[in-house]
Structures are given as C-alpha cells and as structure tokens.
Amino acid sequence: MTALRIEQLEAGYVRDLPILRNVDLTAEHAKLTVIIGPNGAGKSTLIKAIAGLVPVSGGRVMLGETDITGLRPDLMGSHGLAYVPQTDNIFRHLTIRENLMLVLRKSTDRTARLEELYDLFPALRDKRGDRAGALSGGQRQMLAVAMALANRPSVILLDEPSAGLSPKIAGEVLDLTRGLTEQGVTVLLVEQNVKQALRVADHCYILAEGRNQIDGPAAQIAADPVVGEIYLGGKRMVAS
Ligand SMILES: Nc1ncnc2c1ncn2[C@@H]1O[C@H](COP(=O)(O)OP(=O)(O)O)[C@@H](O)[C@H]1O
Ligand SMILES: [Mg+2]
Structure with missing residues (x-):
C-alpha cells in the first residue's frame, strides 16, 4: 500500500x-x-x-x-503528515513536557498521549522537567521525533x-x-x-x-x- x-x-x-x-x-x-x-x-x-x-x-x-x-x-x-526539520525542531527554552504539551494542545486525550510518548521514549520521561536546550544532541532528536509523532x-x-x-x-x-x-x-x-x-x-x-x-x-x-x-x-x- x-x-x-x-x-x-x-x-x-x-x-x-x-x-x-x-x-x-x-x-x-x-x-x-x-x-x-x-x-x-x-x-x-x-x-x-x-x-x-x-x-x-x-x-x-x-x-x-x-x-x-x-x-x-x-x-x-x-x-x-508530520515534518521534522533538520534544525530548530524543538523549543529550547521550554521543558520537555512543555514541548510535548504544546504539540498536544488540540488533543482531546493529551494526558494519556503524553504517557504513551513517555513509554515509547523513557529517556524523555526521566528528563521531563528539564529544559530541552539542556538535552544531549541525541535526546534532542528524540524529543523532535516524539513531538512529530504526538498527534499520530x-x-x-x-x-x-x-x-x-x-x-x-x-x-x-x-x-x-x-x-x-x-x-x-x-x-x-x-x-x-x-x-x-x-x-x-x-x-x-x-x-x-x-x-x-x-x-x-x-x-x-x-x-x-x-x-x-x-x-x-x-x-x-x-x-x-
Ligand atoms: N531558501 C533558499 N532559497 C534559495 N535557494 C535555496 C534555498 N535553500 C536551498 N536552496 C538551493 O537549493 C538547492 C538544493 O538545496 P537543498 O535542498 O538544501 O539540498 P540538500 O538538502 O540536498 O543538501 C541548492 O542549490 C541550494 O543552494
Ligand atoms: Mg539538506
């Protein structure tokens, strides 16, 4: 297909x-x-x-x-359709949780979806209160992918x-x-x-x-x- x-x-x-x-x-x-x-x-x-x-x-x-x-x-x-740009694909000054909630703002099940995303990317759960700008390069890409995936x-x-x-x-x-x-x-x-x-x-x-x-x-x-x-x-x- x-x-x-x-x-x-x-x-x-x-x-x-x-x-x-x-x-x-x-x-x-x-x-x-x-x-x-x-x-x-x-x-x-x-x-x-x-x-x-x-x-x-x-x-x-x-x-x-x-x-x-x-x-x-x-x-x-x-x-x-979701798009992850090469650069500037996260909000560095917001926390991980805030980044995810921002893309989930129109979602009707945002709390449940947030937990699902944390289950898929446990490293993001561990750092959910940290500013995204403080993440390592790999974790930052993980967050960008999670944000793209958020709305299914x-x-x-x-x-x-x-x-x-x-x-x-x-x-x-x-x-x-x-x-x-x-x-x-x-x-x-x-x-x-x-x-x-x-x-x-x-x-x-x-x-x-x-x-x-x-x-x-x-x-x-x-x-x-x-x-x-x-x-x-x-x-x-x-x-x-
Ligand atoms: N914003 C832009 N304005 C004008 N030309 C651009 C712009 N971005 C890229 N280009 C031109 O488009 C061509 C293809 O670039 P790009 O798609 O970025 O290539 P790649 O991602 O394969 O390295 C290049 O010649 C580049 O100079
Ligand atoms: Mg390119």
Missing part, C-alpha cells in the same frame, strides 16, 4: 528557477524510505515541498488518496536527524526512526549518513541535481559498487 506518492514534482524558491525537476517517489505504508544524495542535491527542498514549505510549480503530492500539493503547512498535520501522523518526514551526532548516537537515532515503522508509521528520511541510513531503510532513492537518479531496495543499493562510486563518493557502501 502506498502512503505517499510524489509525481513529476517541480519546485523551487524562485519563480521559473526550479530546484527539483520531474521528481517521482513512492513511500510504502509502514516502511522506511530514505533519500540520499550529494550536498545541494535538493533533498531538503523535496521534503519541504512535500510539507508545503516550498512552492510547487508542477506535479503533485498524494497522501494516500488525498492531493495535498501546496497545502498550507499548518494544515498538513490534520491530514496526517500516518507519514513522518525527517530531514537528517543524525546530523552532528557521534556515530554511535547517530545509529541510535536511526534505529529510533526505524522503530516508528513498527508503530505503523510511514517514514521518509533524508540522510547524509549513507551507510547507517541504508542499514535501517527498506527502500532508497538517490537524488542529484534536483532529479531522480536511481532507486531500489536499500540492501541492493548498499551492495552496488557502481552506485557507490558514482553517487556516494567512491566508497563501496556495504552495510556492516
């Missing part, structure tokens, strides 16, 4: 200067789909265009059977959640994104951390120069030396 389908998407920041051209992508229900590619390839632009934050000038974005192309970003949540989205978009983290913590954060699929959530992940991303992903798209280059099962992409050489900086990407 397809949860999210991007068809022939054209999008960019300036009129008549598209960054993305004819991008096609399918994210299957409760699977983890990763987008990798060089710096400046348009990965963040793609995620933002899906989330309604970059103007779309062609093609469409289908969330299940619903056309959400160019919908206002603040309305995406009510359609079941069907699809979560994550832009480089492992950026700036040590390899060990990056691996843990990516395991956590993998865990979301076990909750029935469809995950679309952008990553620079290619090896770790291919380890947790089901399917992989490679984007370069604003266009689709290649896609396939993550294990197949990881084992393909030609793909590694052309798109991923010359190293063979074998998941260990």
Whole structure:
C-alpha cells in the first residue's frame, strides 16, 4: 500500500528557477524510505515541498488518496503528515513536557498521549522537567521525533536527524526512526549518513541535481559498487 506518492514534482524558491525537476517517489505504508544524495542535491527542498514549505510549480503530492500539493503547512498535520526539520525542531527554552504539551494542545486525550510518548521514549520521561536546550544532541532528536509523532501522523518526514551526532548516537537515532515503522508509521528520511541510513531503510532513492537518479531496495543499493562510486563518493557502501 502506498502512503505517499510524489509525481513529476517541480519546485523551487524562485519563480521559473526550479530546484527539483520531474521528481517521482513512492513511500510504502509502514516502511522506511530514505533519500540520499550529494550536498545541494535538493533533498531538503523535496521534503519541504512535500510539507508545503516550498512552492510547487508542477506535479503533485498524494497522501494516500488525498492531493495535498501546496497545502498550507499548518494544515498538513490534520491530514496526517508530520515534518521534522533538520534544525530548530524543538523549543529550547521550554521543558520537555512543555514541548510535548504544546504539540498536544488540540488533543482531546493529551494526558494519556503524553504517557504513551513517555513509554515509547523513557529517556524523555526521566528528563521531563528539564529544559530541552539542556538535552544531549541525541535526546534532542528524540524529543523532535516524539513531538512529530504526538498527534499520530500516518507519514513522518525527517530531514537528517543524525546530523552532528557521534556515530554511535547517530545509529541510535536511526534505529529510533526505524522503530516508528513498527508503530505503523510511514517514514521518509533524508540522510547524509549513507551507510547507517541504508542499514535501517527498506527502500532508497538517490537524488542529484534536483532529479531522480536511481532507486531500489536499500540492501541492493548498499551492495552496488557502481552506485557507490558514482553517487556516494567512491566508497563501496556495504552495510556492516
Ligand atoms: N531558501 C533558499 N532559497 C534559495 N535557494 C535555496 C534555498 N535553500 C536551498 N536552496 C538551493 O537549493 C538547492 C538544493 O538545496 P537543498 O535542498 O538544501 O539540498 P540538500 O538538502 O540536498 O543538501 C541548492 O542549490 C541550494 O543552494
Ligand atoms: Mg539538506
């Protein structure tokens, strides 16, 4: 079952200067789909265009059977789409509990949901009274993911959640994104951390120069030396 389908998407920041051209992508229900590619390839632009934050000038974005192309970003949540930006994805001056309550403010069962989120992320329960800015990098990403998950989205978009983290913590954060699929959530992940991303992903798209280059099962992409050489900086990407 397809949860999210991007068809022939054209999008960019300036009129008549598209960054993305004819991008096609399918994210299957409760699977983890990763987008990798060089710096400046348009990965963040793609995620933002899906989330309604970059103007779309062609093609469409289908969330299940619903056309959400160019919908206002603040309305995406009510359609079941959550977006975790690469930076500034939490309120640093608020406590963990306040961050979570803020995203749950319209929820009718916010107290119960808060407990469910603490059950999923026990480290957040332990630190619930601490200011979010005082958390470690990995815990901060955990909070950002918990906030995205709070209102039970069907699809979560994550832009480089492992950026700036040590390899060990990056691996843990990516395991956590993998865990979301076990909750029935469809995950679309952008990553620079290619090896770790291919380890947790089901399917992989490679984007370069604003266009689709290649896609396939993550294990197949990881084992393909030609793909590694052309798109991923010359190293063979074998998941260990
Ligand atoms: N706010 C912006 N305004 C104009 N151009 C931008 C903006 N953000 C990114 N770009 C341009 O869009 C292209 C793709 O960037 P981006 O989507 O951030 O790539 P990636 O996430 O793959 O590194 C780059 O050429 C970048 O300079
Ligand atoms: Mg980016």
